[in-house]
Amino acid sequence: MDNLEPRFTLGVVIPVPQPQRETLRAWRREFGGADTEAIAPHITLVSGSYLNTWEKAVAQVRQVASSAASFTVQLGPARTFRPASEVVYLPLLAGAEECWTLHRALLSDALRHESGFAYHPHLTIAQNVPAERLDAAQAALHRIDLSFAVESIQLFDTRRGQWSLSEEITLG
Numbered sequence: 001m002d003n004l005e006p007r008f009t010l011g012v013v014i015p016v017p018q019p020q021r022e023t024l025r026a027w028r029r030e031f032g033g034a035d036t037e038a039i040a041p042h043i044t045l046v047s048g049s050y051l052n053t054w055e056k057a058v059a060q061v062r063q064v065a066s067s068a069a070s071f072t073v074q075l076g077p078a079r080t081f082r083p084a085s086e087v088v089y090l091p092l093l094a095g096a097e098e099c100w101t102l103h104r105a106l107l108s109d110a111l112r113h114e115s116g117f118a119y120h121p122h123l124t125i126a127q128n129v130p131a132e133r134l135d136a137a138q139a140a141l142h143r144i145d146l147s148f149a150v151e152s153i154q155l156f157d158t159r160r161g162q163w164s165l166s167e168e169i170t171l172g
Contacts, residue, residue, distance in 0.1 A: 009049050011156040011163060012061055012106055013042040014073070014099070016123070020148045024123065031088065031137035032126035039163065043073065043092070043099060043123055045153065046106045048114035054157070056110055058167065061155050064105045065169040070151045071098040075123055078141035080134060088137040089122040090144060096121045102153070 016024055024041035050057035073095035081087045092099065099121035107113055126137045152170045156163045 009158040010046070010057060010111070011044065011158055012046040013044050013154050013156065014150050015152065015154050015168070016041040017148050020146055023146065027125055027137070027141060031129070031133055031140070032124070033129045033133070035128045036124060036126060041123060043121055045099060045102050046111055046113045048112040050112065051110040058155065060109050060111060061106065061153070062169055064102060065153055065171050067105070068102055068171045070149060070171050071095055072147055073150055074147040075144055077144050078125060078138045080138055082134070085117065086134060087127040088125045088134045090125060090141070092121050094147070095150065098150070
């Protein structure tokens with residue numbers, strides 16, 4: 001077996017704390033439909049695969065988290081990735097560089113980020129819905145100013161086709 005081929009799937013995300021989580025969840029419910037409602041609001045750091053063993057992947061995520069300091073994320077007014085992707089999202093006005101640093105550190109060994117798009121820290125509000133809903137989300141959320149402290153990351157096991165929380169890891 002070739003050890004250079006990804007064999008398993010995982011996700012590493014920044015969870016959004018309360019009360020901001022509930023606010024974002026309501027917006028996602030209103031504009032994003034079933035695809036976004038089932039998943040808690042988050043900022044993805046890595047969505048992909050890992051080589052070798054789950055234990056090695058977990059150890060890498062823990063090591064990266066232990067080396068990172070807490071930081072603040074500030075979300076800004078809704079934007080879209082259209083026409084490249086039918087998504088409305090909230091950009092990071094603060095915290096994007098820290099997300100990039102975490103993303104790069106997580107990919108420094110056996111983790112792989114697998115996406116058809118380049119990494120771009122953001123929080124998805126709506127995707128895979130009619131254009132009218134995307135337009136409504138972008139119009140309604142044009143004056144957003146929402147901040148929260150990032151004190152942990154979450155590791156998900158996605159091998160069975162669902163996101164299953166494996167561990168929440170405190171930064172620092």
